Amino acid sequence: MAPSTFKLNTGQDMPAVGLGTWQSSPGEVAAAVTCALKSGYKLVDAAYCYGNEDEVGQGIKAAIDAGYVTRSDIFVVTKLWNTYATRAEVCLDKSLKALGLDYVDQYLVHWAVGMNPNGNDDRFPKLPDGSRDITWDHDHTATWAQMEDLLKTGKTKSIGVCNYSVPYLEQLLKKAKVVPAVNQIENHPSLPQQEVVDFCKSKGIHIVAYSPLGSTGGPLMKSEPVLKVAKRKAASPGTVLLSYHVARGATVLAKSVTESRIKANLEIIDLDADDMKILNDYSDSLAKEGKLERYVYPPFGINFGFPDKKEGRSMPNGI
Numbered sequence: 001m002a003p004s005t006f007k008l009n010t011g012q013d014m015p016a017v018g019l020g021t022w023q024s025s026p027g028e029v030a031a032a033v034t035c036a037l038k039s040g041y042k043l044v045d046a047a048y049c050y051g052n053e054d055e056v057g058q059g060i061k062a063a064i065d066a067g068y069v070t071r072s073d074i075f076v077v078t079k080l081w082n083t084y085a086t087r088a089e090v091c092l093d094k095s096l097k098a099l100g101l102d103y104v105d106q107y108l109v110h111w112a113v114g115m116n117p118n119g120n121d122d123r124f125p126k127l128p129d130g131s132r133d134i135t136w137d138h139d140h141t142a143t144w145a146q147m148e149d150l151l152k153t154g155k156t157k158s159i160g161v162c163n164y165s166v167p168y169l170e171q172l173l174k175k176a177k178v179v180p181a182v183n184q185i186e187n188h189p190s191l192p193q194q195e196v197v198d199f200c201k202s203k204g205i206h207i208v209a210y211s212p213l214g215s216t217g218g219p220l221m222k223s224e225p226v227l228k229v230a231k232r233k234a235a236s237p238g239t240v241l242l243s244y245h246v247a248r249g250a251t252v253l254a255k256s257v258t259e260s261r262i263k264a265n266l267e268i269i270d271l272d273a274d275d276m277k278i279l280n281d282y283s284d285s286l287a288k289e290g291k292l293e294r295y296v297y298p299p300f301g302i303n304f305g306f307p308d309k310k311e312g313r314s315m316p317n318g319i
Contacts, residue, residue: 002246002270008181009204010158012105015075016246017266018043020210020255022050028257033059038068039263045184045210045253046099047079047110048091049123053098061100077106079162080147081123085114085138088146092155107156108184109147111298112168114138140168141175148178160184160206163298166199173203184208187250188241190220190293192283197248207250213241215295225282229275239267244279247271 005013019036021029021044029052033044037060046056060076063069078099084091092107114135119125125133147159160182161172173179183200187193187209200207214220221237230237245252246268254265271279286292 002243002268006206006249006251008158008206009179010181012075012158012181014106014182014206014208014251015041015043016251017041017242017268018045018075018077018208018251018253019262020045020253021052021056022047022210022255024050024052024255024257026052026055029055030059030062032257032262034062034066034068035259036262037063037074038066039259040266041262042069042073043075043077043251043253045077045208046095047081048084048095049079049081049110051123053078053095057099057101071101075105076101077108078104079108079110080143081110082113082115083117083119083123083125085109085135085140085143086117086146088143088150089153089155092150096155103154104156106158106160106181107147107150108159108182109140109143109161111163112140112143112161113298114140114143141172144172144176148176151178158182164196166195169196169199169203169205179203180205182206182208182251184210184253186211186294186296187245188212188214188220189223189226189244189279189283190214190286190291191295192280192292194283197250201249207245207248209245209250209252211295212245212252212254213238214293218293218295223282225278229271229278232275233269233271235267235269236264238264239269240271240275240279243269243271244276247276 004016008014019041033056046053078095080088080091116125116133119133127133150156158181160180162184164183183205185193197207226237226240229240242252242254256262
């Protein structure tokens, strides 16, 4: 039977499935969060840069007021944004105020990058040529030291990272006093990131998968291997793709604002060794053909260990 939670290196139990709130339309987020918590979700993933933490908080409050959950039932995650990379507690305080919470269960470094904290926009400062206003000498390990200090405040129960490649993790771990609880990454059969997954497993860092279906209307949902497993299990392709992560030992984030879809995304099935072989063989064939596909490219104009289709500029450390 597929697990419903995973034990983190902090001792916390992290739910296997969570509600993602990235790119959810304004005015729909609060209802989606309330619906998810009513339907049985225990994990809600948010971020300062999404600009909708106030609605996430409204949805949580409505669910608690209605008696669907208590605060202690919910695992709330939010993230430090790049413009606050040197002011971690300031950003966390802003998130807590927007969420209407005294603490979050997990606080993550969104990207290992800094942006101008005094730029022309709070979240997405730009230079005159329209490119992101990046702080090129930013030291992400210094940000991690601030994250470690946040644990002493009680404002977050655990800390982790997002979008970290193996070289970035190695840099962080050389200086870290606290090993990240999680690494949240884009993950699906057409981007298995096995090197990152294996490295994190060896260090006790839990993987959290976002964009588990690839792109909306993308080829994954219609790919022959996914459809084959779906037929074997009498399940939808979406259910197969979400269950793939849980079978790999990872938490998966499913984003929707539609009640029927929110409920369906919670239906994780147990994929056996034969099912996983079909999906893993598919990943291997894509890798051999050079057809692995990343769908989330940050418009930073930098390289985070994967090719940037737009500008291809590298971080100062060469990663």
